Amino acid sequence: MSRIPVVGGGGIDPSNMGLTLFHEHLRITTEVIRWNWPHLYNEDEELRSAINAVNAAKRFGVKTIIDLTVAGIGRDVKFDEKVARATGINIIMGTGFYTYTEIPFYFRNRGLESLVNAFVHDITVGIQGTNTKAAFVKAVIDSPGLTRDVEMAIRAAARAHVKTGVPIITHSFAGNKSSLELIRIFKEEGVDLSRTVIGHVGDSDDILFIEQILREGVFVGLDRFGLDLYLPLEKRVRTTIELIRRGWVDQILLSHDYCPTIDWYPPEVIRNTVPSWSMTLIFEEVIPRLRSEGVTQEQINKILVDNPRRLFSSRP
Numbered sequence: 001m002s003r004i005p006v007v008g009g010g011g012i013d014p015s016n017m018g019l020t021l022f023h024e025h026l027r028i029t030t031e032v033i034r035w036n037w038p039h040l041y042n043e044d045e046e047l048r049s050a051i052n053a054v055n056a057a058k059r060f061g062v063k064t065i066i067d068l069t070v071a072g073i074g075r076d077v078k079f080d081e082k083v084a085r086a087t088g089i090n091i092i093m094g095t096g097f098y099t100y101t102e103i104p105f106y107f108r109n110r111g112l113e114s115l116v117n118a119f120v121h122d123i124t125v126g127i128q129g130t131n132t133k134a135a136f137v138k139a140v141i142d143s144p145g146l147t148r149d150v151e152m153a154i155r156a157a158a159r160a161h162v163k164t165g166v167p168i169i170t171h172s173f174a175g176n177k178s179s180l181e182l183i184r185i186f187k188e189e190g191v192d193l194s195r196t197v198i199g200h201v202g203d204s205d206d207i208l209f210i211e212q213i214l215r216e217g218v219f220v221g222l223d224r225f226g227l228d229l230y231l232p233l234e235k236r237v238r239t240t241i242e243l244i245r246r247g248w249v250d251q252i253l254l255s256h257d258y259c260p261t262i263d264w265y266p267p268e269v270i271r272n273t274v275p276s277w278s279m280t281l282i283f284e285e286v287i288p289r290l291r292s293e294g295v296t297q298e299q300i301n302k303i304l305v306d307n308p309r310r311l312f313s314s315r316p
Contacts, residue, residue, distance in 0.1 A: 004312050005133035007067075007077065007084045007091040017090065018063030020308035023169065023199055023223040023255035024279060026050040026067050026083055026091070028262040029074035041263070047082055049260035053279045054087045060283040064090040064308070068169060068199075068257075070138045072098035077128045094169065095122035096138030096157050103149040112152055112159075119160035135312065137161055140171040141178040154182065158189035167311050169197045169221075174204035174230075183216050193217045195311065197253060203230040205239045207246075214248050219311060223255035225286055226277030233276070237286055241293050249299050253307055254282055 003011030027046050034041055054065060069075045077093065084091045096119065097103055107115045122134040139157040141150055161168050168191060172179040179198045186196060194217050201210055202222030213220055222240050224230055243252060258279045262270065270277075276285075287300060 004092060005135045007080045007093055007132050009131040012064075012090055014309045014313040016063075017305070017309050017312070019061045019304050020064040020066065021057060021062055021255045021279065021282075022066045022197070022253045022308050022311070023068050023221055023257055024065050025069045025073075025257070025259040025262070026054070026065075026080055027074060027076070028069060028259045028264070030263055031072070031074055033263065034074065043079075046261045047079070047086075050079070050083045051086045053258065053260040054083055054089050057279045057283075058087060058089055060280055062089065064092065065279075066092045066094075066136070066169070066308075068094065068138060068171075070094055070096040070098050075127070077130045077132050081130075081132070092135045093127060093132060094136040094138050094166075095119045095127065095134035095160070096140070097153045098138070098140050098171070099150060099153060100140070100142040100144050101147050101149065103153055108149060108152070112156055115153065115156035116159045116163070119156060120163055123160065123164045123166055134166065136167045136169050137164075138169055138171065139182060141181060142171065142173040143175060143178075145176055145178060146181050151185065154185050155189055158186050158191050161192075161195070162190050165195075167195045167197070170199045172198055172200050174200060177209065179213055183213070183218070197221050197311065199223055200230075200257070202236055202239060203227075205231060205235045207239065207242055210239070210243065211246070211248070214243075214251050217251075219251050219253050219307060220248075221253050221255065223253065224257045225254070226256055226258065226281045227274055228276070229273060233281075233285070237289050240286070241290060241295065244290075244295055244299055249302050250307065252303050253311075254286070254303055256281060 005011045080091050126133055137157045137160045139154045170182055197219040198213055199221035201220040
């Protein structure tokens with residue numbers, strides 16, 4: 001069984017991932033703003049927030065956190081290294097380019113393979129000049145749909161997966177069923193769909209639509225617990241219970257998509273809009289509710305331990 005690269009270099013066996021939050025963020029910032037106006041940011045405060053969030057999850061037994069922050073939303077290996085050292089948690093990072101519309105001129109004007117090569121470099125050599133290697137590749141599509149540049153980034157992620165064998169974890173938008181575009185492109189590019197996560201599917205409570213995705217053999221991310229502006233917690237819980245009842249437990253992953261720091265909005269707006277959003281809501285409210293509805297501990301372990309391990313267990 002191949003080892004999974006973790007922050008700081010080295011790696012772990014998939015069997016040692018333990019309880020895993022598969023889709024979180026330690027920090028999201030706007031790279032062009034941070035580069036040009038660093039006085040607008042307080043890294044010490046951001047670091048404290050990340051450490052506190054991770055330690056809170058650790059108290060519930062979380063052993064591994066997968067950070068879905070990639071290029072375009074402030075990926076920073078050095079920051080993650082500080083959090084890993086302070087908490088003792090396994091942190092797994094990835095590669096990919098986060099955009100809803102356009103990619104930088106650098107890649108657009110050099111072509112698709114230039115982006116593939118950048119992703120493969122992160123996976124095989126290291127991220128941002130460090131010895132921390134990317135363990136997965138991320139693909140993104142959102143409300144604008146499949147723009148030319150978004151398609152280029154998705155196909156680059158798919159080709160990096162084919163070349164290296166790392167899983168693909170995605171961001172999709174339930175409102176336009178963009179996950180179906182991801183799956184179509186992945187099929188065209190020869191992706192192993194069993195090593196793929198279609199993220200943010202849990203923003204919908206349309207069971208038939210979710211099952212349409214599941215029948216493709218992918219994992220689905222019910223991964224925004226606490227983001228009630230997309231779907232209230234009660235509907236997310238009911239959807240999870242119904243999917244388990246229908247026999248899809250082997251393909252479900254749970255997480256929060258939590259960001260201790262996200263500069264897209266003023267902090268007070270986030271606190272007022274999603275007051276229960278955290279890296280622990282699943283353990284505090286969701287799992288007790290699942291148990292009360294008859295979901296077994298074995299099924300919970302499958303979702304939070306076994307399924308993340310299986311996603312990362314087939315590296316070549």
